[in-house]
Amino acid sequence: MDLRLKKSTFARREARSGWLYAAVPLLGITVFFVLPFLISLLRTFQRGLTQEFVGLQNYIDILHxxxxxxxxxxxxxxxxxxxxxxxxxxxxxxxxxxxxxxxxxxxxxxxxxxxxxxxxxxxxxxxxxxxxxxxxxxxxxxxxxxxxxxxxxxxxxxxxxxxxxxxxxxxxxxxxxxxxxxxxxxxxxxxxxxxxxxxxxxxxxxxxxxxxxxxxxxxxxxxxxxxxxxxxxxxxxxxxxxxxxxxxxxxxxxxxxxxxxxxxxxxxxxxxxxxxxxxxxxxxxxxxxxxxx
CATH class of the missing domain: 1.10.3720.10 (MetI-like)
Incomplete structure (x- = not known):
């Protein structure tokens, strides 16, 4: 029982350590890639500085x-x-x-x-x-x-x-x-x-x-x-x-x-x-x- 408990505790610590090591690159990817992509995607549905929602109109206009x-x-x-x-x-x-x-x-x-x-x-x-x-x-x-x-x-x-x-x-x-x-x-x-x-x-x-x-x-x-x-x-x-x-x-x-x-x-x-x-x-x-x- 004690051995299983020690293994479980060790596994949890290993998992936490893994997430901590992964947190920095994941944060960098989120801040520098995912968020800019989502912001750019949102802008495609807006018009000008007013940020008025225009749907797919920007996609249509650029094709002309x-x-x-x-x-x-x-x-x-x-x-x-x-x-x-x-x-x-x-x-x-x-x-x-x-x-x-x-x-x-x-x-x-x-x-x-x-x-x-x-x-x-x-x-x-x-x-x-x-x-x-x-x-x-x-x-x-x-x-x-x-x-x-x-x-x-x-x-x-x-x-x-x-x-x-x-x-x-x-x-x-x-x-x-x-x-x-x-x-x-x-x-x-x-x-x-x-x-x-x-x-x-x-x-x-x-x-x-x-x-x-x-x-x-x-x-x-x-x-x-x-x-x-x-x-x-x-x-x-x-x-x-x-x-x-x-x-x-x-x-x-x-x-x-x-x-x-x-x-x-x-x-x-x-x-x-x-x-x-x-x-x-x-x-x-x-x-x-x-x-x-």
Whole structure:
């Protein structure tokens, strides 16, 4: 009886200690994440400084905003290009370095350097390359071609895409290398002995075993594609060329104009879009028969 009582007392103390340890991070999450989210959600149903309840009117009005539709279209277009290219580029380079084994350390470091370079330095480098009097236009003039407006035309989108890929593919490469390192080499050797070619080995052995890593990289790439505002803002300012005017530009400009309702509604649309994309990928993966996270 005494032993059971001591165990019960010890269990209660352990539970209290656990809650005390968890209280600080839970308080931080509540104050800095949950409460701001709930306040933003409440603002989406109010109008202006009067805080008059207007229901879903703010959600309807923003869909008639040309600036919002342009920003949303550019963001989705950028994501449609950037995510697949970033994933494929990281995978291809990781496969190449994986074959080099111990000799890959130098190249792995070289490819990862752009990821750790500050955004401002990266943007400055690309501005030196693509400005009206930059390196690329100087080279074009040397061969008798007219200079091209890279940053003040529709080409700005592709400059931003190139900048994003150059800076971010190294991160995906490292994640893929980690996933490839966990695949036993015996599987590939056994497949080659059975007569499987490189493509068959990749399709039937490497890709299925790399599926969890592939899923993680795809999700991270989707989320990172929404963070391109830093590069776009540094490249084109608050009001860049229309082709690189992103949702973050829209929210930043409305925040400066104290239009909190528009910012909150746009943020919620982005949140819902990310959740739907992640959910769709998860369901697709489960349908393919691999539901391990």
């Amino acid at each position: 905003s040309e600036a919002f539709l342009t920003a949303a279209g550019n963001t989705l277009r950028f994501m449609a290009f950037a995510v697949p290219l970033n994933v494929v580029l990281g995978l291809v380079i990781a496969l190449g370095l994986h074959r080099l084994a111990s000799r890959a350390a130098f190249f792995r470091t070289v490819f990862l350097i752009p990821y750790v370079i500050p955004v401002s330095a990266t943007v400055m480098f690309f501005q030196i390359l693509f400005e009206q009097s930059g390196v690329v236009n100087s080279a074009l003039q040397l061969i008798g071609k007219a200079p091209v407006e890279f940053l003040t035309s529709d080409r700005a989108f592709y400059v931003l895409l190139l900048l994003y890929l150059w800076k971010n593919f190294g991160y995906n490469m490292v994640i893929f290398l980690s996933g490839l390192a966990r695949i036993p080499r015996d599987y590939a050797e056994a497949a080659r002995i059975d007569g499987a070619g490189a493509f068959q080995t990749f399709r039937h052995i490497t890709m299925p075993l790399l599926a969890p890593t592939f899923f993680f990289v795809f999700i991270i790439s989707i989320m990172n594609s929404f963070k391109v505002f830093r590069e776009a803002y540094a490249l084109g300012g608050e009001y860049p060329h229309e082709s690189i005017y992103m949702l973050q530009h829209f929210m930043n400009n409305n925040l400066q104009n104290l239009n909190y309702q528009r910012v909150s509604v746009a943020s919620l649309y982005v949140f819902v879009l990310i959740v739907l994309l992640v959910l769709a990928l998860y369901l697709w993966r489960r349908k393919k028969g691999d539901d391990r996270l």
